[in-house]
Amino acid sequence: MAALLGKVVGGLLILGATSYAGWQVGGNYARRPAELRDLQTALAVLQTEVEYGATPLPEALRSAAAAAGPAVAPLFARTAERLAAGGGITPGDAMRSILDAGLEGAVLRPEDLEVMRALAGVLGASGREDQVRHLALARERLVALAARAAEERSRYEKLARYVGVLSGTALVLILL
């Protein structure tokens, strides 16, 4: 009797763990398009600040951070902080150092961050027209990445969750 109870509890634990893992992986597929959209929104705000406000970067970056979601906002907020601290650092250096440290809590992939890294190299370093062009280009690249991420999501989000539940079930059946 006790042995059976142990098996049932153990089985439930295994099932719970694999389902949770599958749920997480599926969730990442769902969050990436949202985070890419947040990045786009932040860049759109940045572009407006640059184009119409000619706002200096630290302030412009802060408005971008305010408009972005919680996962990507730190990228802009911390770049602004580092810039405001001064010490001979350019906006490119500041943003790259934040990207190198990684964005905890975000599920963005290296290729997504690569877009920001490319932008960092020219950030604030040229005239208004040029900045607007670079910002628009970065957004276009993010749109393309977001489309692909959405496609992956539709394909893999549910799949990952099913795989989690089903692999757990299979494991339990084998171990029984």
Add this chain to the structure above:
Amino acid sequence: MLAPRVAALIQAAALHLPAPLEEIRLREDRPLHLVYSGGDSFVATCDGELTPDPSRAATATHDDLLRTFQLMAQGSVYAWEDEIRGGFLTLQGGHRVGLAGRAVTDGGRIKTLKHVSSLNIRIAREILGCATGLLPRLVGSGRLVSTLLISPPQAGKTTMLRDLVRQVSRGAPMAGLRGCKVGLVDERSEVAGCCAGVPQRDVGPRTDVLDACPKAEGLMLLIRSLSPAVVAVDEIGRPADAEAVMEALHAGVAVLATAHGHSLEDVARRPALAELIRAGAFGRAVILGRSRGPGTVEQVMDLPCYPGGGRVAG
């Protein structure tokens, strides 16, 4: 404000300078160049010694220029487009940076500069009291006579104008002048060195500064809305400037102005200024030079003055 590498070199070199630093010049792939009163020199590669030999000097790299330019623009080059188009930036503290590089033109006019390859940092010096000797000669019947300061570049024209503005605004009992309201049009942010509209230099307690404003338009605005007794303006020369100066005189406002040149004849060759002088806009012309260092008053001339505004004719 400078790229860290250049800053360290210049800091070391500053200890060896024989006279106060006037300019720091960075040119891409060429030696670091320092200009001080009475001479100039390059910065040697090791421990910042000075050398007259460019081949022994440390050069400024592309990265140095790029970094310095970005730092000066506070990381936001796009926010200073108008200034860059005009070829200069004003730093905090009123120092000015001249720029050269590749001009991007649109219909024959400079749209912006890219690949900035030369930076000339002019260290602004405030010499309080440099106009003390001059001021009494510009006063007639207790009022300031309209004056044109004439000087070649680097002879202290702007410094002199700034101190005149300060003293006129504060009042100079020694010269028999009570403090009066001064309006200053500072198109190139050179006189008051404004940062976000606030003067970084002492321009006196009764002075209103219109920063970064075109001269002619600025003069009219000041006269209409701020009721100054004296208006001051740097580097006049265009017909529109002359018209605005005449307008000021008709309104009974004394004018302090400066112009590039070595002599009154030099200045009178420019049509707009010739017209002003002929009309008697200025009661005094002051020639500045460098014969005893920058800011030397070489000559003060009385000019036949326009009788309006109750000022005494020269």
